[in-house]
Amino acid sequence: MGLLNRVSAIFQRRHINIESISSSVSEIESVSRFTILVSVTESNMQKIIGQIEKQVEVIRAFYHTDEETIYQESCLFKISSDLLFDERQIQNIVKESHARIVTVNREFFVLEKSGRRHEVDQLYRELKPFGIMQFVRSGRIAVTKEKMKITHLLEQFNQV
Amino acid sequence: MPKQSLQRQKAVLQMNSNKPEMQTTTIKSDTSKLQNAQRMTGSEAIVRSLIAEGVEVIYGYPGGAIMPVYDALYHFQDELHHVLTRHEQGATHAAQGYARISGKVGVALATSGPGATNLITGIADAQIDSTPLVCITGQVPSGLLGSDAFQETDIVGISTPVTKWNHQVTKASEIPQVIAKAFYIARSGRPGPVLIDITKDAQFDTLDFVYQKCTGIRSYTPEPQLNLACVKSAAALINQAKKPLVVWGQGVILSGAEQVFRSVIETAGLPAAWTILGASAIETSHPLNVGMVGMHGNYAPNVLTNECDVLIAIGMRFDDRVTGHLETYAKQAKVIHFEIDPAEINKNVTADIAVLGDAKKTLEALLPLLTQNTHESWRGRFAALHEIEYDQIIQRDLFPTKEGLTMGEVIHKINVYSKGEAAIVTDVGQHQMIACRYAHFNQTKSNITSGGLGTMGFALPAAIGAKMGAPEREVVAVIGDGGYQMTIQELGTIFQTQAAVKIVLLNNNFLGMVRQWQQLFFDKRYASTELINPDFGMIASAYHLPTKKVAQRADLDGAIAEMMAHDGPYFMEVVVEPEANVFPMIPSGASVSDIRLS
Numbered sequence: 001m002g003l004l005n006r007v008s009a010i011f012q013r014r015h016i017n018i019e020s021i022s023s024s025v026s027e028i029e030s031v032s033r034f035t036i037l038v039s040v041t042e043s044n045m046q047k048i049i050g051q052i053e054k055q056v057e058v059i060r061a062f063y064h065t066d067e068e069t070i071y072q073e074s075c076l077f078k079i080s081s082d083l084l085f086d087e088r089q090i091q092n093i094v095k096e097s098h099a100r101i102v103t104v105n106r107e108f109f110v111l112e113k114s115g116r117r118h119e120v121d122q123l124y125r126e127l128k129p130f131g132i133m134q135f136v137r138s139g140r141i142a143v144t145k146e147k148m149k150i151t152h153l154l155e156q157f158n159q160v
Numbered sequence: 161m162p163k164q165s166l167q168r169q170k171a172v173l174q175m176n177s178n179k180p181e182m183q184t185t186t187i188k189s190d191t192s193k194l195q196n197a198q199r200m201t202g203s204e205a206i207v208r209s210l211i212a213e214g215v216e217v218i219y220g221y222p223g224g225a226i227m228p229v230y231d232a233l234y235h236f237q238d239e240l241h242h243v244l245t246r247h248e249q250g251a252t253h254a255a256q257g258y259a260r261i262s263g264k265v266g267v268a269l270a271t272s273g274p275g276a277t278n279l280i281t282g283i284a285d286a287q288i289d290s291t292p293l294v295c296i297t298g299q300v301p302s303g304l305l306g307s308d309a310f311q312e313t314d315i316v317g318i319s320t321p322v323t324k325w326n327h328q329v330t331k332a333s334e335i336p337q338v339i340a341k342a343f344y345i346a347r348s349g350r351p352g353p354v355l356i357d358i359t360k361d362a363q364f365d366t367l368d369f370v371y372q373k374c375t376g377i378r379s380y381t382p383e384p385q386l387n388l389a390c391v392k393s394a395a396a397l398i399n400q401a402k403k404p405l406v407v408w409g410q411g412v413i414l415s416g417a418e419q420v421f422r423s424v425i426e427t428a429g430l431p432a433a434w435t436i437l438g439a440s441a442i443e444t445s446h447p448l449n450v451g452m453v454g455m456h457g458n459y460a461p462n463v464l465t466n467e468c469d470v471l472i473a474i475g476m477r478f479d480d481r482v483t484g485h486l487e488t489y490a491k492q493a494k495v496i497h498f499e500i501d502p503a504e505i506n507k508n509v510t511a512d513i514a515v516l517g518d519a520k521k522t523l524e525a526l527l528p529l530l531t532q533n534t535h536e537s538w539r540g541r542f543a544a545l546h547e548i549e550y551d552q553i554i555q556r557d558l559f560p561t562k563e564g565l566t567m568g569e570v571i572h573k574i575n576v577y578s579k580g581e582a583a584i585v586t587d588v589g590q591h592q593m594i595a596c597r598y599a600h601f602n603q604t605k606s607n608i609t610s611g612g613l614g615t616m617g618f619a620l621p622a623a624i625g626a627k628m629g630a631p632e633r634e635v636v637a638v639i640g641d642g643g644y645q646m647t648i649q650e651l652g653t654i655f656q657t658q659a660a661v662k663i664v665l666l667n668n669n670f671l672g673m674v675r676q677w678q679q680l681f682f683d684k685r686y687a688s689t690e691l692i693n694p695d696f697g698m699i700a701s702a703y704h705l706p707t708k709k710v711a712q713r714a715d716l717d718g719a720i721a722e723m724m725a726h727d728g729p730y731f732m733e734v735v736v737e738p739e740a741n742v743f744p745m746i747p748s749g750a751s752v753s754d755i756r757l758s
Contacts, residue, residue, distance in 0.1 A: 002316055002326065009321045043506075050503030056325040056345055059379040 003057050007034060010051050016040055020073075020139025028150075031059065037140045060150045064142070071142035075120045076102070077111040077127055078134035084109050087130055097123045108133055197368035202332035203228035205369045206296065206358065207236050209339040212371040215267050217241045217258065217628050219251035219621075223271025224311060226298030228363035243628070243657055246649035248275050250621035252282020253647070256291050257625030260608045261583055261633070263416070265292040265346050266625065272299045273311030276357070277318065281615055283353045284322040288612030289437060290410060292351035294342045295319075302330040302359040315357050324352030332365035336372070344374035349382030350501045351414060383500050384516035386525060394496045394513050395529035397470055398428055403538045405461065405468035405493075406430045407453055407482070410437035410611075411475015411500060417520035418442065418604045421474065424523050429534040431542050433461035435476050437611040440601035444580065450542045454482040455746045456593040459553075459755060460545035462746065465490050466753040467541075474498040475519040478508040479612065488751035498522050552757045553743050558598065564737040565713055567594040567666050573716055574636055574664065575600040577724040582634040582662075583608060585626055587619035587643035590672035593742045595638045603633075617646030623661040624653055634662070634724070641667040641693055648699065654729045655703040662723050663700075665733045668740070669693055676741045700731035711735040 004023060011018050019037040026033035040048070045063045052061040081104060083090055094101065099113040113123050120137055200208070206229050210218065220242060222230045233242050245251040248270045255266030266286075270279050276297040286293045300309040316328045325345045329338050335358070342354040398404060412421045418441050425432045425442075431450045434441065442449055451458030453465065465471065471493040476482070483489040486508060497504075497511035498519055505514045515522050557568030571594060574582065580600035586592040586609040601607060608626050610618040623637035644665055654661055675689040697707040706726060710719045710733070723730045744755045 002320060005317060005320050013321070047503070047507050050505070050507070054501060054503045056377065056380045 003055065004034075006055050007036070007052055007058070010048055011036075011038060014044065014048070016044070016048070022139040022141055024141075035139070035141050060153065062144075062148065062150075064144055068146065069142040069144050071116070071140050072114050073117055073120055073138055073140050074112065074114040075123075075135065075137040077113075077123075077132055078108050079111065079127065079130070079132055081105065081107055081109050083130050090127070090130060093123070093126050097126070099123060197370045199366055200369050201228065201232070201363065202335050202358070202365050202367060203232040203363040204235075205332065205335045205367055206339065206363070207232045207240060208369060209336050209371055210267060211236065211239050213265070213339070213343045213373075215240060215265070217243060218267040218269055219243045219245050219254040219258075219625065220269030221245060221248050221251055221271070221275060223273075223275045223298065225272035225300055225360050226269060226275070226296075226363075227271075228360065229269065229296070229298065229358075242269070243624070243653065245621060245624075246652045247647065248278030249281050249617065250624075250647055250650045250653065252279050252286070252293065252295065253615075253618050253621035254625035254628075254650075254653075255293050255295075256282060256286055256289075256618075257585060257608055257622030257627075258629035259286075259291050259293060259625075260622070260629075261605050261626040261635075262629035263414075263605065264629070265294055265343055268293065268295045270295070270297050271311065272297060272315070272357075273313045275311075276313055276315040279355075280319060280322065281613075281617075283319055283355065285610050285613040285615045285618065286353040287322045287324065289610065290351050290414060291353065292346040293353035294339075294346050295353060295355045297355065297357045298363070299328065299357045299359045301361040303361070305330075305359070315355065319355045322353070323355050326355040326357070328357040328359070329362050330359045332362045332367040335362065335367065336369060337374075340372060340374040341377065344377070345380070349380075383518045383521075384502060386517045386521055387515070388525060390513060390515045391522060391525045392529060394472075394498075394515050395526055397494055397496060397513060398430070398472060398526075399529075399531045399533075401468075401470035402535075403464075403467060403469045404428070404430050404472060404535065405464060405470070406432035406472045406474060407435065407461070407465075407476055408432060408438045408441060408474040409435040409476025411498070411519045412438060412441040413475075413604055415475065415500070415519040415521075417475070417518075417523050420520060420523045420527060422446075424527050424530065427527065427532060428530045429532075429536075429539070430472065431461075431464075431535070431539050433458070435479070435482055435611070436596050436607070436609060438476060439596055439599075439607035440604050442604075443602050444600045445602075448539075450539075451546070452597060453752070454479075455484070455748075456597065456742050456744065457482075457746075458546070458597070459549035459744050459757065460542040462744070462752045462755045463545055464541060466492065466751065468493050470494050470496065472496045472498070473509075473511075474523070475500070477501075477504045480508070483508060484746045484750055484752045484754075488753075490752075549744065549757065554598075557594070564740075565710070565716065565734055566740060567591050567736050568598050569713070570664065570666060570716065570720075570734050570736070571595050571598040571638070573720045574638075574724075577720050578634055578636065582606070582636045583626055583630065585609065585619050585623040585635060585637040587639045588614045588616045588673075589640045589643060590668075590676065590740075590742050591638055591640040591666040593673075594666075605630075616640075616643035619643060620647045620661075620663070621650045621653070623663070624650060624657070624659045627659045627661050628657075635660070636662045636664060638664045638666060640672060641665060641669060641691055641696070642671040644696075645691075645693075651700060651703040651705065651731075655705065658728055660728050661730075662726075663705075663729070663731045664723075665696055665731070666736050667693065667696065667733055668736050668738045670738055672740075673742070675739070679739070679741070680745075681747070696733050697731070705729050705731045707731045707733070709733045709735070 251268040259266035580602040
């Protein structure tokens with residue numbers, strides 16, 4: 001609960017902008033995972049990791065570059081339904097971008113797309129000229145390519 | 161309608177309060193003792209929990225949201241002594257003074273809202289100086305949380321960046337477990353302050369009380385495991401060193417490593433310098449004690465930091481007041497960093513070898529691996545530079561011939577009459593630097609001062625706590641006229657408790673350290689640093705303290721003798737040179753070896 005505050009304060013006091021943060025359950029029961037996206041030098045990152053890790057409620061903190069992770073973002077577009085029928089181009093965009101239509105009603109339809117930032121951005125650029133009623137993008141979520149030692153560490157703990 | 165929304169709020173709160181329990185039910189304890197449980201109110205459980213943790217004295221100030229706890233305290237006056245300070249900030253500093261001299265956890269108690277926010281300065285001070293504190297605040301009833309109720313403040317949010325851990329309790333049943341966790345966190349590993357905010361309804365509600373000390377938390381490793389390979393490479397480097405220099409900090413004191421630390425430096429013949437919070441871990445007169453490092457530290461250890469070949473840092477964190485300009489700090493040296501907190505490694509100074517762990521344990525592992533050495537000629541360098549400092553500065557400070565009393569000669573006289581056995585509690589500024597430079601310490605835990613945060617107003621309340629934490633010891637509070645007036649109301653606490661604190665006010669009618677910087681770096685533009693002061697003697701007299709004012713050198717000896725011989729609290733004002741400066745000095749941002757003697 002208060003942990004989100006504690007963790008974000010560590011970035012804030014160094015004037016490091018958190019580009020996105022997402023908190024969710026993890027593969028381990030009663031353990032949350034925070035995925036935080038920042039742009040920062042490696043030496044600063046190491047210092048920050050140390051300061052995050054020393055928070056009493058943090059089990060472990062790791063940092064990874066883009067290359068070391070598989071990552072995704074997700075976004076939603078709310079667009080007037082008329083356009084779906086009037087503008088043939090929109091249907092092509094939806095098809096080519098592998099976006100998914102979540103719902104359609106008389107007034108609007110909702111388009112969902114998961115992918116890398118540039119894919120989301122591209123879709124946004126393509127749809128923008130037709131008029132977007134609402135747009136929202138989630139923070140980045142990621143898994144590491146390497147095995148995360150944390151799983152093992154916690155299994156050990158749970159056995160004790 | 162309002163009633164409904166209140167209920168909804170309550171439901172949300174309950175959901176929230178369930179969450180941390182789920183996430184952090186990590187205290188390894190068995191509940192087999194539950195059959196011995198006693199039914200009692202939350203407030204009684206708070207008091208009983210404190211007693212179960214061995215707490216004997218707490219500092220605080222009552223108010224609406226903490227009144228049930230005060231009511232419970234009323235029934236336990238024989239077991240738990242409550243000291244009523246005159247301001248909540250005083251309560252935290254007193255708790256700090258108590259903790260620093262005794263090594264135990266200091267406890268402060270306050271009400272919600274302003275009572276709680278008044279604790280923040282002391283908590284921040286304890287956080288940066290690694291002082292174990294448990295602060296308990298009352299909070300508005302849980303149903304009112306978030307509603308801008310009278311004296312409601314989000315103290316958990318406010319204190320988050322300055323606490324090692326904090327938590328809000330909204331259910332009486334959580335109290336023993338959370339307090340156990342608080343004490344465990346405050347005192348284990350690198351110590352620090354913890355804040356527990358307890359809603360008034362949780363204080364009133366009842367629970368089945370069983371107290372189990374906390375022994376571990378899943379997500380928290382108080383001290384890293386000892387890595388023998390690191391200790392071995394550190395030993396090898398120390399054994400090869402031709403010009404080693406030890407810089408030790410408070411870690412030596414906090415881990416109780418004084419004895420083994422002494423053996424380490426004596427075996428390997430290592431000249432050793434201290435940070436302000438490391439002072440007194442070994443006696444001032446020890447031949448290997450080469451003085452203080454940092455901005456107003458001693459000449460030799462600062463200059464030779466940039467000449468040593470191996471810098472051995474023990475339980476210290478390379479604060480900027482210690483290192484000066486980082487890019488020119490000990491660049492020629494291999495750095496070995498003995499440290500309990502992994503976040504300190506490579507934070508400011510890159511370590512060639514990091515030895516993680518509790519200083520006592522790592523030094524015990526190091527000691528048998530060291531070869532005997534004396535480093536005679538290298539130590540001669542320290543002696544030679546000390547002579548320069550002595551001739552140009554120390555002699556003039558301690559044995560002035562010019563008219564006008566110096567702060568240094570006052571400290572010198574305190575040394576003479578205390579025989580180096582007193583604990584010296586200082587505030588922040590010139591008097592603090594002078595006191596730390598010149599005080600003689602024969603015993604550990606004798607230098608009690610606000611180091612990292614530099615909190616003016618620290619000394620007077622901290623001295624009260626120190627005297628109570630070690631009643632057998634002489635406690636002398638050396639304070640400047642600026643800081644003294646920040647917490648001067650604690651004279652009331654001294655009067656009421658008769659805590660036998662010796663107060664030495666070094667009055668130069670200036671905010672001296674700022675004035676010194678204005679003189680040196682702002683062309684003598686003394687903006688808002690001159691103080692028009694009251695009659696301090698009269699103020700102390702109003703609290704019925706014996707008082708003495710010294711303005712002439714001839715009176716100093718007798719006055720200090722009288723003060724030290726006096727049994728109870730005592731106030732002495734010494735009128736010192738208004739425009740004296742503290743030297744040596746490393747100007748802010750300069751290299752340690754560019755230390756100025758004038």
